[in-house]
Amino acid sequence: xxxxxxxxxxxxxxxxxxxxxxxxxxxxxxxxxxxITEEDVGRGIGLPQPFSEQIGSTxxxxxxxxxxxxxxxxxxxxxxxxxxxxxxxxxxxxxAFVQRDGVSQLRFVERGSGYIFxxxxxxxxxxxxxxxxxxxxxxxxxxxxxxxxRGIDEAGAVATVAGEISTxxxxxxxxxxxxxxxxxxxxxxxxxxxxxELFYIVDTLQGSAGIRTSWDEKKQKKxxxxxxxxxxxxxxxxxxITAVENASDNAAGHAYLVRENSLQPIVENVQGLTFxxxxxxxxxxxxxxxxxxxxxxxxxxxxxxxxxIRTVADKCVWAPSALTAYCAVPQQLPPTNxxxxxxxxxxxxSDAWWKVDVSANAAEPLYGSANTTFDVEExxxxxxxxxxxxxxxxxxTLWLLRIEE
Numbered sequence: 001x002x003x004x005x006x007x008x009x010x011x012x013x014x015x016x017x018x019x020x021x022x023x024x025x026x027x028x029x030x031x032x033x034x035x036i037t038e039e040d041v042g043r044g045i046g047l048p049q050p051f052s053e054q055i056g057s058t059x060x061x062x063x064x065x066x067x068x069x070x071x072x073x074x075x076x077x078x079x080x081x082x083x084x085x086x087x088x089x090x091x092x093x094x095x096a097f098v099q100r101d102g103v104s105q106l107r108f109v110e111r112g113s114g115y116i117f118x119x120x121x122x123x124x125x126x127x128x129x130x131x132x133x134x135x136x137x138x139x140x141x142x143x144x145x146x147x148x149x150r151g152i153d154e155a156g157a158v159a160t161v162a163g164e165i166s167t168x169x170x171x172x173x174x175x176x177x178x179x180x181x182x183x184x185x186x187x188x189x190x191x192x193x194x195x196x197e198l199f200y201i202v203d204t205l206q207g208s209a210g211i212r213t214s215w216d217e218k219k220q221k222k223x224x225x226x227x228x229x230x231x232x233x234x235x236x237x238x239x240x241i242t243a244v245e246n247a248s249d250n251a252a253g254h255a256y257l258v259r260e261n262s263l264q265p266i267v268e269n270v271q272g273l274t275f276x277x278x279x280x281x282x283x284x285x286x287x288x289x290x291x292x293x294x295x296x297x298x299x300x301x302x303x304x305x306x307x308x309i310r311t312v313a314d315k316c317v318w319a320p321s322a323l324t325a326y327c328a329v330p331q332q333l334p335p336t337n338x339x340x341x342x343x344x345x346x347x348x349x350s351d352a353w354w355k356v357d358v359s360a361n362a363a364e365p366l367y368g369s370a371n372t373t374f375d376v377e378e379x380x381x382x383x384x385x386x387x388x389x390x391x392x393x394x395x396x397t398l399w400l401l402r403i404e405e
Contacts, residue, residue, distance in 0.1 A: 081124045083402045084369060087389070088117075091396035093149065094140030095389050097121075097382040104382045106389050108398055109140035114149050116165065116177070121387045121400055129165055132177035146195035146215065147177075150186075157184045162198075162215070182217075190235035199223075199241050199258070201231045210243065210258060224263055233258075237279050242266070244275040247312075249289045249337045267298075272339050274313035280321055283358065287312040289339045293330075297358045299323060308363045309354055312339070316356075317379040317388060323358040326366060326388055326403070328376030348375040348394050353401065367401060374399060 087108070095108035098118075105118045107129075114134025118127045136151035136159075145165040153159040163179040182200075187208065189200035199212050207227040213220040230246030241258035245251075253273025256263035267275060272289025283299040285307075295307045295316075309329045316327040328351035334342075341347035352368035353376075375393040382389075388401045 080122065081400070081402070083405065084367060084372075085124070085400045086372075087119055087398040087400050089397065092140075092391065092398040093137050094142055094147075094378070095391070095398055096142035096380055097387070097389065098142065098144055099383070104384065104387075106382075106387070106400060107142050108389075109137060109142065109147060109149065111396055112137060114140075114161075114163075114177075116147065119400075121382065121389075121402075129175050130177045131174040132163075132179070134161055134163070134177070134179065141189070141191045143191045143193050143195035146191070148189060148191055148198070149179075150189070158186060159184065160186045160189060160200075187229065188231050188233055190233040190241070192235045192239075193237045197235070199233055199235050201233065201243075203229065212241070223258055223261065226263075232275075234277055236277060240277070242275065242277050244273065247272055247274050247289075247339050247343070249339045255284075255286065274339075276313040276316050276318065276325075278318045278323075281323070283318075283323060285313045285316055285318075285325060285358075287314075289337075293334050293338060295327070297325075297356075297361075299358060305358075305361050307356060307358070307361065309356065310334075311351075312342075315351065315376045315379065317381045319385045320381065320383055322385075325356045325358060326379070326381070327354050327356055327363075328352070328374075328379065328390070329354050331368075342393075345393070350374070351376045353388075366403070 087106070091111035093109045093111040095106060098105050098107045100118065104121060106121050107116065107118050109116050112135070114137040115131060116129045118129055119125070134149050136153070137149045138152070139150040141148040147163045149161045149163060151159055160182040161179050162182055163177045166176050166178050183202060185203060187201040187203065189198060191198055196215055197212065198215065199210065201208050201210055204225065206225060208229050208231065209225050210223040211220060212223050228245055232244045232246060234242045236242070242255060243258050243263065244255040245253045247253055249272045252269045252271055254265060254269070255267040255273060255275040257266055266284065267273060267286050270286060270288050272287070274287040276285040278284060283297065285295060285297050287293065287295045293310050293312060295309055295311055295313065296304055297307055298304045309327055310333060311327050311329045315329070316325050318325050330349035331352055332350070334349060338347065350373045353366040354363050355366045356363045373394070377391045377393040379388055379390040381387070386403055388403060390399055390401070391397070392399060
């Protein structure tokens with residue numbers, strides 16, 4: 001064989017190997033991209049914004065869902081809203097019931113844009129309150145005319161914006177949102193239901209610190225230091241603040257009452273601890289993921305009861321003034337290590353609503369639907385105990401449930 005022929009064969013073999021390697025790399029990247037996209041959608045990241053012509057305006061998307069009963073049945077305005085209503089087809093960042101001119105309204109913040117809307121839970125009448133764009137809004141807290149919006153800025157820092165809705169000078173024009181930015185990289189934050197105070201967790205060299213401050217930040221005080229970084233906090237209507245270590249299936253969790261300069265233990269050493277304090281009473285619910293998901297109630301400092309439903313405290317909400325809780329319960333028992341996967345958005349449940357009489361340790365079905373699937377997160381109840389608003393973790397849409405049939 002001539003030398004030139006050997007060189008040609010070697011070059012051809014090299015080209016074939018390179019093409020095969022490139023093809024393998026292409027399919028590997030394609031598979032990885034698919035996996036990343038699926039994980040992001042599960043977390044609610046990168047969900048499309050409702051501003052293109054194909055989707056229509058945000059207002060139209062929200063209004064259209066109010067005229068349709070879950071399952072596709074049209075509901076006339078004369079009969080009012082159906083018992084379960086999808087408030088909007090677009091993702092929301094946060095919501096709460098507020099009193100406006102003596103009437104209860106469901107106020108919510110649109111995810112991504114930061115626009116704020118009011119909805120009447122009785123009639124479904126929708127009003128857009130602001131047109132102030134707060135981009136990259138992924139989480140929001142609402143207390144009256146004050147809101148906290150959280151997201152990621154251009155530099156990749158966790159940005160927290162405090163906003164206040166100002167009254168519009170024209171009845172036809174949306175109100176503006178006066179806003180200011182708080183310190184960067186707040187890990188978690190809670191707002192007094194009146195909007196007068198904030199409590200948040202920030203990093204320190206030793207771990208984290210809890211800061212209590214007035215809304216205008218003129219009165220600010222560090223309440224505690226801790227080696228723990230991850231906290232979930234609640235600011236209750238009676239002024240109490242609770243702090244719970246971030247739940248994990250394979251770690252013992254602790255819940256505390258935040259005192260003036262210390263943390264007072266409430267629940268200790270519970271594996272996979274989730275926690276829900278009563279807003280006005282000393283009672284609380286707490287969940288455990290040891291072996292199987294379980295839910296407990298404690299109405300005093302001593303007595304603890306195992307409730308007859310299996311769910312996490314994050315899926316429950318207390319009635320305003322009674323020892324009654326409303327809980328979304330997975331219709332199939334969650335598997336082992338459910339909590340970690342659920343918090344990451346990698347796993348979802350299909351829930352039904354139950355009413356729990358904590359004092360009697362009894363539970364009864366409240367609402368379930370074969371026509372729709374929702375994974376309940378961030379449930380909230382109105383001041384009169386008539387409606388529950390909740391997010392669907394699957395697509396971040398907002399739903400409204402009337403408690404009584």
